[in-house]
Amino acid sequence: MARHLITSAIPYINGIKHLGNLVGSQLPADLYARYLRARGHEVLFLCATDEHGTPAELAAAKAGKPVAEYCAEMWEVQAKLADGFRLSFDHFGRSSSTQNHKLTQHFAGVLADQGLIREVSETQMYSKADGRYLPDRYIEGTCPNCGFDSARGDQCDNCTKQLDPVDLINPHSTISGSTDLEMRETKHLYLRQSEMKDQLEEWIDTREGWPVLTTSIAKKWLNDGDGLQDRGITRDLDWGVPVQRGDEPWPGMEGKVFYVWFDAPIEYIACSQEWVEAGKGDDWARWWRTDKGADDVRYTQFMGKDNVPFHTLSFPVTILGSGEPWKLVDYIKSFNYLNYDGGQFSTSRGRGVFMDQALEILPADYWRWWLLSHAPESSDSEFTWENFQISVNKDLADVLGNFASRVTKFCRSKFSEAVPEAGTYGPDEDRLIAALTDKLREYEQHMEAIEVRKSAAALRAAWVLGNEYLQEVAPWTTFKTDPDKAAAQIRLALNLIRLYAVVSAPFIPDASKQLLDAMQTDDRNWPDDVPSALAALPAGHAFAVPEVTFRKITDDERAEWQERFAGVRE
Numbered sequence: 312m313a314r315h316l317i318t319s320a321i322p323y324i325n326g327i328k329h330l331g332n333l334v335g336s337q338l339p340a341d342l343y344a345r346y347l348r349a350r351g352h353e354v355l356f357l358c359a360t361d362e363h364g365t366p367a368e369l370a371a372a373k374a375g376k377p378v379a380e381y382c383a384e385m386w387e388v389q390a391k392l393a394d395g396f397r398l399s400f401d402h403f404g405r406s407s408s409t410q411n412h413k414l415t416q417h418f419a420g421v422l423a424d425q426g427l428i429r430e431v432s433e434t435q436m437y438s439k440a441d442g443r444y445l446p447d448r449y450i451e452g453t454c455p456n457c458g459f460d461s462a463r464g465d466q467c468d469n470c471t472k473q474l475d476p477v478d479l480i481n482p483h484s485t486i487s488g489s490t491d492l493e494m495r496e497t498k499h500l501y502l503r504q505s506e507m508k509d510q511l512e513e514w515i516d517t518r519e520g521w522p523v524l525t526t527s528i529a530k531k532w533l534n535d536g537d538g539l540q541d542r543g544i545t546r547d548l549d550w551g552v553p554v555q556r557g558d559e560p561w562p563g564m565e566g567k568v569f570y571v572w573f574d575a576p577i578e579y580i581a582c583s584q585e586w587v588e589a590g591k592g593d594d595w596a597r598w599w600r601t602d603k604g605a606d607d608v609r610y611t612q613f614m615g616k617d618n619v620p621f622h623t624l625s626f627p628v629t630i631l632g633s634g635e636p637w638k639l640v641d642y643i644k645s646f647n648y649l650n651y652d653g654g655q656f657s658t659s660r661g662r663g664v665f666m667d668q669a670l671e672i673l674p675a676d677y678w679r680w681w682l683l684s685h686a687p688e689s690s691d692s693e694f695t696w697e698n699f700q701i702s703v704n705k706d707l708a709d710v711l712g713n714f715a716s717r718v719t720k721f722c723r724s725k726f727s728e729a730v731p732e733a734g735t736y737g738p739d740e741d742r743l744i745a746a747l748t749d750k751l752r753e754y755e756q757h758m759e760a761i762e763v764r765k766s767a768a769a770l771r772a773a774w775v776l777g778n779e780y781l782q783e784v785a786p787w788t789t790f791k792t793d794p795d796k797a798a799a800q801i802r803l804a805l806n807l808i809r810l811y812a813v814v815s816a817p818f819i820p821d822a823s824k825q826l827l828d829a830m831q832t833d834d835r836n837w838p839d840d841v842p843s844a845l846a847a848l849p850a851g852h853a854f855a856v857p858e859v860t861f862r863k864i865t866d867d868e869r870a871e872w873q874e875r876f877a878g879v880r881e
C-alpha cells in the first residue's frame with residue numbers, strides 16, 4: 312500500500328466547462344484516483360475552482376453581481392456538476408479561501424527573503440473616473456490597424472493584431488465608459504524565475520518517465536529565445552489575494568493583489584488545509600511537507616497541455632525557491648485537446664457539449680466511457696456523434712450490458728434467481744480464466760502507467776472475453792442435453808458480472824454499483840487471483856436481474872443532438 316496525492320488542474324470560475332475541459336484533467340485524474348483506491352492505496356484527491364483575476368471580475372459584472380457572490384454561486388454550480396460526473400474529489404476547494412490567501416502571502420514573503428522577488432516600475436493606464444488602474448481587457452478603443460471600434464487593450468478581435476492600450480484611438484474604460492485616462496507609473500513585483508533556471512533544469516532532468524509532451528513543453532520555455540523570463544506576480548485589481556509579505560504589509564504595494572497565476576497552484580496545498588477544516592481529514596502536512604511525513608507520498612498532477620508551463624516551471628520556482636521542505640510533483644500527466652465535430656469547442660458560440668447539457672441527455676457513465684476511451688493522449692482527438700453512438704451502443708450496451716442481461720435472465724428462466732450449484736469447470740473455463748488473467752494484468756499495467764486509452768482498450772477486451780466464452784459454450788444449447796454443465800457455465804458467468812463490476816468501477820462507477828446491487832454483493836475485492844474471484848458468489852447466492860445497464864442511442868437522437876449542439880448562438 313502506497314500513499315498517492317493527486318491533483319487536477321483547477322477549472323476557472325467564469326462558467327460551465329465543456330467536455331474537452333473535463334477530459335483534459337478532472338476526469339482522468341478521477342479514473343486514476345478511483346483505480347488506486349480500489350487497489351487499496353491511500354489517496355488524497357484534490358481539486359478546486361480558480362477564482363481570481365480579471366475574467367472573474369468581468370463575468371461578475373456581466374451577471375450584475377458582486378464578484379465574491381458570483382464566485383460563490385459558480386462554485387456551487389461547478390461542484391454540483393463534478394458530483395454529477397462522479398468526480399470523487401476528497402475535497403473541492405476554492406482559491407479564494409482564507410487558507411490560500413495566507414499561504415500565498417507566506418510564499419511571497421519567503422521568496423522575497425530568498426532574494427527571488429524584485430520590484431519593477433511600469434506605466435499603466437489609470438482611469439480617474441473609476442479611481443483605478445485598468446487591466447488591458449478593461450480598455451477599449453478603435454484599432455489603429457483596421458479601424459474596428461471595439462478593439463481591446465491587448466488585442467483586436469477583428470484583425471487579431473496584438474495591441475498595447477496606448478495604441479488605441481479614443482480609448483475608454485469599459486467599466487464607466489470614461490475617456491479620462493492617463494498613463495501613470497505603478498510598481499509591481501516580479502518573480503525572478505531566470506535565477507532558478509539551472510536548478511529547474513536539473514530537477515526536470517531527474518524526473519523519470521515523464522511524458523514527452525510534458526518535458527518538451529518545459530524545455531522549450533526554459534531554453535527557447537532568451538530563456539526563462541522573470542514574471543510579474545502582482546496586479547492593480549481589487550479582487551484577489553492582497554499583496555503582503557507574509558503577515559506584514561508590503562510598503563508601496565498597497566491596493567494591489569497577487570496575479571492569479573501565482574496564487575492558483577498554491578491552492579493545491581491550501582485545498583488540503585480546507586479539507587482538514589471541513590472535517591474530512593486531520594493532517595494536511597503529512598501530504599505536503601517532507602519534514603512531516605510526505606517523503607513517501609507519490610504526487611501526480613493532471614492537466615491540459617496549456618497548463619504545463621505553469622506546473623513544470625512557475626509553481627516549482629515557488630516551491631523550490633522557498634527553500635522550505637514542500638513536496639514537489641513526481642509525475643505530470645498532460646493531455647492534448649479534444650475537438651468537437653470538425654472544429655473546436657466554443658463557449659462564446661455555444662458550440663459543443665457542456666457539462667450541464669451532457670448530463671441532461673445521458674447519465675455520466677456514457678460520457679465517462681467515451682471520453683476516457685478516446686482521451687487526447689498522444690495527439691488531439693475529436694468528438695463526433697457517430698463515434699459516440701457506435702462506442703456506447705457497441706461497447707456499453709452490446710458487450711457489457713447485454714452480457715449481464717443475458718446471463719441473469721437465462722439463469723432466472725432455467726434455474727432460479729440464485730447461483731446454480733451443479734456441474735464442474737472444464738477446459739473451456741480454464742482457457743477463459745487464463746485469457747482473463749492476462750488481460751486484467753495488462754489492464755493494471757496500463758492503469759499504473761496512466762495510459763488511459765490503453766487501459767480502456769484492455770478493459771473492453773476483458774468484457775469481450777466473457778461474451779466470446781458465452782457464444783462458444785452456449786449454455787442455452789448445453790442446457791438441453793447437459794443441464795449440469797449449463798449450470799456450471801452460468802455460475803461462472805454470474806461471477807464474471809461481479810468481476811466486471813469491480814474492475815470497471817474506475818471508468819463507469821454508476822453501472823458498477825448497479826451490477827453489484829443486482830448481484831446482491833458488496834464484495835469489491837480486486838481480482839488479484841481470477842479463479843478465486845470467480846468463486847466469490849457461491850452456489851445458492853441470490854441475485855436479481857438488473858434493469859437495463861446501458862441503453863442504445865437511436866439514429867434520431869444522434870441527429871437531433873448533432874443539430875442542437877452545432878453552435879448558433881453568438
Ligand SMILES: [Zn+2]
Nearest residue numbers: 454457467470
Ligand atoms: Zn484591428
